[in-house]
Amino acid sequence: MGRTPFIDKNGIKRGAWSEDEDNKLRAYVERFGHPNWRQLPKYAGLMRCGKSCRLRWLNYLRPGLKKGNYSHEEERLIIKLHNELGIRWSAIATKLPGRSDNDVKNHWHAHLKKRVTMDQQLTDQSSESIGQSQTSYKVSEQDPVIREVSDHHAHETSRHLEVSSRDHDDLCSDSSSQLNGLDWIEEDNNYMRSMEQFPSINSLEPLPDSSFTWTINPIDTFQNEPFDHIWTQPFDNFWTQPFF
DNA sequence: AAAAAAATCAACCGCCATTCA
DNA sequence: CTGAATGGCGGTTGATTTTTT
Numbered sequence: 001m002g003r004t005p006f007i008d009k010n011g012i013k014r015g016a017w018s019e020d021e022d023n024k025l026r027a028y029v030e031r032f033g034h035p036n037w038r039q040l041p042k043y044a045g046l047m048r049c050g051k052s053c054r055l056r057w058l059n060y061l062r063p064g065l066k067k068g069n070y071s072h073e074e075e076r077l078i079i080k081l082h083n084e085l086g087i088r089w090s091a092i093a094t095k096l097p098g099r100s101d102n103d104v105k106n107h108w109h110a111h112l113k114k115r116v117t118m119d120q121q122l123t124d125q126s127s128e129s130i131g132q133s134q135t136s137y138k139v140s141e142q143d144p145v146i147r148e149v150s151d152h153h154a155h156e157t158s159r160h161l162e163v164s165s166r167d168h169d170d171l172c173s174d175s176s177s178q179l180n181g182l183d184w185i186e187e188d189n190n191y192m193r194s195m196e197q198f199p200s201i202n203s204l205e206p207l208p209d210s211s212f213t214w215t216i217n218p219i220d221t222f223q224n225e226p227f228d229h230i231w232t233q234p235f236d237n238f239w240t241q242p243f244f
Numbered sequence: 245a246a247a248a249a250a251a252t253c254a255a256c257c258g259c260c261a262t263t264c265a
Numbered sequence: 266c267t268g269a270a271t272g273g274c275g276g277t278t279g280a281t282t283t284t285t286t
Contacts, residue, residue: 014255016255036271037271037272038271054272055256056255059253090273105276
């Protein structure tokens with residue numbers, strides 16, 4: 001992949017990097033560092049602009065960079081941090097050793113955004129039906145780990161909403177206003193810690209086709225709150241659900 | 245098997261903040 | 266204080282690969 005290399009009107013090379021260029025950049029930075037990216041290509045014998053060198057180093061050549069697939073734990077962390085920090089990719093990337101901000105951003109747009117959107121749509125749908133009847137969700141009947149985590153989550157969600165209810169009342173004199181974001185983060189962190197006792201969640205396989213219907217009692221009062229999420233959908237990525 | 249569509253991801257762009265003369 | 270230089274960031278593009286039709 002990459003763009004076709006070419007020389008622009010200023011004599012600066014652009015597009016995909018060659019192995020020879022990579023070697024020159026790597027050798028120079030490893031020996032002299034990069035006190036000035038603008039000047040670097042001149043001394044390193046490269047026809048690139050400094051910005052291009054910087055990008056190549058940070059996103060591709062820098063030691064310790066991870067290549068390849070993201071682990072479930074990494075994806076879960078990205079989603080959680082995105083929830084907390086928004087689109088501050090560089091800040092998010094600092095929490096993922098070996099991943100560049102560009103890489104994280106790409107992964108989000110290519111893989112994770114869709115999952116979040118899909119989840120939100122399902123959440124909205126379930127919210128619509130809340131108050132009319134109980135809402136049903138599918139859960140595997142074959143994987144005991146999933147059942148265990150689901151049960152745990154159901155309990156935690158219930159507890160979560162109770163706590164949030166108190167916080168909400170304390171913090172908001174205006175009933176239409178939202179709960180303070182930091183409290184949500186803290187709540188979320190608590191939940192993360194509670195989930196650590198279920199390490200097997202990281203190695204879950206996609207749910208089997210055969211599943212049964214699991215019914216919960218939605219809490220009407222908080223149907224529009226951020227934690228009104230149902231994470232027990234039969235997705236192959238359902239483990240991400242608690243953090244939406 | 246071929247064409248079309250979708251996915252991937254490296255690289256570029258433009259803007260903003262900071263530093264420094 | 267001002268303006269140029271620089272670094273850094275998020276948004277976007279586009280060539281290539283993979284998947285689907």
